[in-house]
Amino acid sequence: MKGLNALIRRELSLAYGGGGGPLLALAFYASLVALLPLAAGRNPQMLGAVGPGVAWLGLALASLLSLERLFERDYEDGALDLLAMGPVPLEAVALAKAGAQFLAVNAPLAVAAPVASIALAAPASLIPMTILTGLLGGLAFAFVGGLGAALALGAKRGGLLVAVVVLPLFAPPVIFGAAALDAARNGSSPVTGLLLLAAYAAAAVGLTPIAMAAACRNALD
Amino acid sequence: MRLPRQLEFLSLPDRFMAVSAWLAPTIGALAVLLLEFGLWFGFKVPPDYQQGATVLIMFIHVPAAWLSMFGYVCLAVSSFLSLVFRHALADAAAKACAPLGAGFTALALATGSLWGRPMWGAWWVWDARLTSVLVLLLFYLGYIALRASIEDENRAGRAAAILALVGAVNLPVVHWSVNWWNTLHQGSSVFRVGGPTLAAVYLIPLLLMALGYTAAFGALWLVRIRAELWRRKARTLSLQAANR
Numbered sequence: 001m002k003g004l005n006a007l008i009r010r011e012l013s014l015a016y017g018g019g020g021g022p023l024l025a026l027a028f029y030a031s032l033v034a035l036l037p038l039a040a041g042r043n044p045q046m047l048g049a050v051g052p053g054v055a056w057l058g059l060a061l062a063s064l065l066s067l068e069r070l071f072e073r074d075y076e077d078g079a080l081d082l083l084a085m086g087p088v089p090l091e092a093v094a095l096a097k098a099g100a101q102f103l104a105v106n107a108p109l110a111v112a113a114p115v116a117s118i119a120l121a122a123p124a125s126l127i128p129m130t131i132l133t134g135l136l137g138g139l140a141f142a143f144v145g146g147l148g149a150a151l152a153l154g155a156k157r158g159g160l161l162v163a164v165v166v167l168p169l170f171a172p173p174v175i176f177g178a179a180a181l182d183a184a185r186n187g188s189s190p191v192t193g194l195l196l197l198a199a200y201a202a203a204a205v206g207l208t209p210i211a212m213a214a215a216c217r218n219a220l221d
Numbered sequence: 222m223r224l225p226r227q228l229e230f231l232s233l234p235d236r237f238m239a240v241s242a243w244l245a246p247t248i249g250a251l252a253v254l255l256l257e258f259g260l261w262f263g264f265k266v267p268p269d270y271q272q273g274a275t276v277l278i279m280f281i282h283v284p285a286a287w288l289s290m291f292g293y294v295c296l297a298v299s300s301f302l303s304l305v306f307r308h309a310l311a312d313a314a315a316k317a318c319a320p321l322g323a324g325f326t327a328l329a330l331a332t333g334s335l336w337g338r339p340m341w342g343a344w345w346v347w348d349a350r351l352t353s354v355l356v357l358l359l360f361y362l363g364y365i366a367l368r369a370s371i372e373d374e375n376r377a378g379r380a381a382a383i384l385a386l387v388g389a390v391n392l393p394v395v396h397w398s399v400n401w402w403n404t405l406h407q408g409s410s411v412f413r414v415g416g417p418t419l420a421a422v423y424l425i426p427l428l429l430m431a432l433g434y435t436a437a438f439g440a441l442w443l444v445r446i447r448a449e450l451w452r453r454k455a456r457t458l459s460l461q462a463a464n465r
Contacts (some may be wrong), residue, residue, distance in 0.1 A: 147387065151380045155370040164366045165384060168359035169391055172398040179402065196401075200394070207390075211383055218379040 003088045008096045014073075015066075015104030022108040029062040029109060033116040044121045051120025052130070052181050058116065059109050059134055060170050063141040066105055067166070068159040070097055070149040071212075075219060084220055094212035095205075098146035106142050110134025122185075129184040132194065133177040139201040140173040143208040150212040153219035173200050234310055234450055241443045249440035255433030262426035278336040280426055284434035285329035289357060292322025292438065296364070297389035300382035310446075312378040313453070315385065316368065317445035321438060323361035329354060349403035353396045360388045 015021065036054050037047060074080040083093050113134040114127040122130075148166035152158045180193030263280040296318045302311035333351065334344045345351065367384055371377035 151367060151384055152370070153380075154373070154376065155367070156372070157370060161366055161370050165363040168356050168363055168395075169387070171356050172391075172394050175398045175402040196398075211387055215380055215383055218376055218383070 003086060004092060004096070007083075007088055007093060008100065011096045011100035012103060015100040022104055025062045025065050025105045025109055026112055028065055029058050029112060029116065032058045032061065033119060036120065048121035052117050052122045052126060052185065053178055055113055055117040055120055055122070055130070056133065056137075056177055056181060057174065059106070059113055059137060060141055060167075060174055062109055063106050063138065063145055064163050064166065066101070067145045067149040067162050068152070070101055070146055071153055071216065071219075072149070072158055075153050075216075080216060081220060084216065090213035090216055091209045094146065094150065094209040094216065098143045098205075098209070098212070101146060102139055102142035106138025107135065110138050126181065126184055129181055129190060133180050133197060136194070136197045136201050137173050137177045140197070140204045141170065143201075143204040144169050144173075147208045147212050147215070150215035150219075153215065173197055176200060237310055238447065238450065241447055245440050245443035245447065248436050248443070252433050252436035252440055255429055255436055259426050259429030259433050262429060266422050266426060275336060275339045276423070278332055279423070280430045282329060282332035282336055283427060284431040285325050285332060286354065287431060288434050288438050289322060289326035289329050289354060291435070292318060292325055293357065293360070293389070293392065295442070296322055296361075296385050300385035300389075304379060304382040304386065309453075310450075312382070313449040314442070314446050315382060316378065317442055317449050319361055319364050319368070319381075321441055321445065323358060323365065325434075325438065326354060326358040326361060330358065347403075349400045352403070353399040356395050356399070357392065360392065364388070 033055065036051075040046060040050065071080065074083065084090055110131055111134075114130045117126060117130050118124060145162070145166050148162040148169070149158075151165060152161045155161050176193050176197035178193075180190040180197060183190040183193055259280060263277055266276070268274050268276065296315055299311045299315035299318055302308050303315055330351070333354075337346065338344050364381055364384055368377050368381040371380055
């Protein structure tokens with residue numbers, strides 16, 4: 001238990017400290033959002049139609065940025081070997097890593113999402129739903145993304161590879177979150193979309209650490 | 222873990238080579254025959270009352286779509302065998318399977334697009350089935366990309382096998398969620414193809430074509446596995462020669 005605590009603290013400080021932490025993802029997100037009106041035009045009606053969807057999709061894209069370093073850093077300097085030999089099982093290590101990734105990248109992004117959404121002409125009433133889908137979806141993005149990062153260990157061009165491997169897996173959570181946002185905007189009940197998103201996130205949190213640990217063991221031996 | 226006795230012949234590359242040496246050309250010849258008959262019957266069907274002559278595209282499109290999914294099942298089963306039983310032959314089978322499956326998926330998308338243009342008036346619509354087949358193609362591409370970017374072959378094989386199994390767990394979820402998304406967004410037109418039921422005149426060539434496609438897939442898969450095993454043998458031999 002003591003080891004697990006130390007591990008979580010280590011992962012959090014690494015995730016916040018290394019390479020700009022949440023700021024990098026937030027800056028990417030802001031740039032992406034700023035480019036949309038430049039490409040699609042500034043007509044508020046047009047923006048209002050696609051804005052919330054783009055703000056939501058941007059969360060998925062921005063969460064990819066720092067994934068490459070999630071396991072690779074520890075793999076290169078040998079820390080992953082030590083963690084694999086340590087008393088904490090690799091599954092728990094993976095859980096801690098992806099959890100720290102969520103807290104350092106996806107949670108700040110979820111808090112920033114309403115700002116982007118409103119800038120893209122979404123109504124202010126959508127704020128709570130945007131944060132909620134951002135948090136639930138962020139869990140799914142962090143854990144599924146972590147799996148991609150673990151699989152890409154030792155690969156050439158790891159960053160691009162993680163994106164190619166992970167983005168198709170993001171299809172269900174993107175759909176569920178967009179459905180919840182859509183329902184909230186149209187005044188119908190967003191519960192179905194939210195529940196499905198929560199179910200996907202729960203499954204990701206529960207199952208991907210096993211696959212992440214298997215991928216790490218494969219890269220280590 | 223050891224392989225069950227019934228599947229043991231799969232674990233012996235020599236045995237596999239001996240069997241596939243005559244099995245691959247046999248299935249290949251069968252595929253050519255079936256496809257010829259299927260096309261011949263296909264060209265003789267009366268034009269559909271709604272779709273006219275474009276209904277013929279069905280005979281090359283539907284079997285490709287079917288094989289795109291069958292290919293992923295083959296990939297997932299091979300990956301499972303290679304991961305759990307640590308099987309070199311299963312790994313070669315998975316490696317050989319992925320580009321084939323991706324090819325059939327791309328064929329299904331391309332022929333579907335060609336069919337969509339005269340029928341729906343658009344090359345592409347975001348219909349549930351089209352979208353989930355597109356995601357399936359992306360799964361294949363992710364698998365191939367992962368496999369290609371890790372240099373150590375054993376590692377690449379196992380990492381790719383984990384990804385294939387994760388994909389196999391995810392594909393039903395993707396399929397279901399895309400269907401759900403489509404009903405939410407109220408599909409823009411009616412995508413019922415070929416009318417409510419398929420008449421026997423269409424069914425016979427379709428079945429022949431489906432069997433022909435499957436046989437072609439099997440023959441190509443066997444040939445690709447053989448090529449992969451030869452490549453590995455050549456690699457081992459050249460390493461041995463370099464050591465001497």
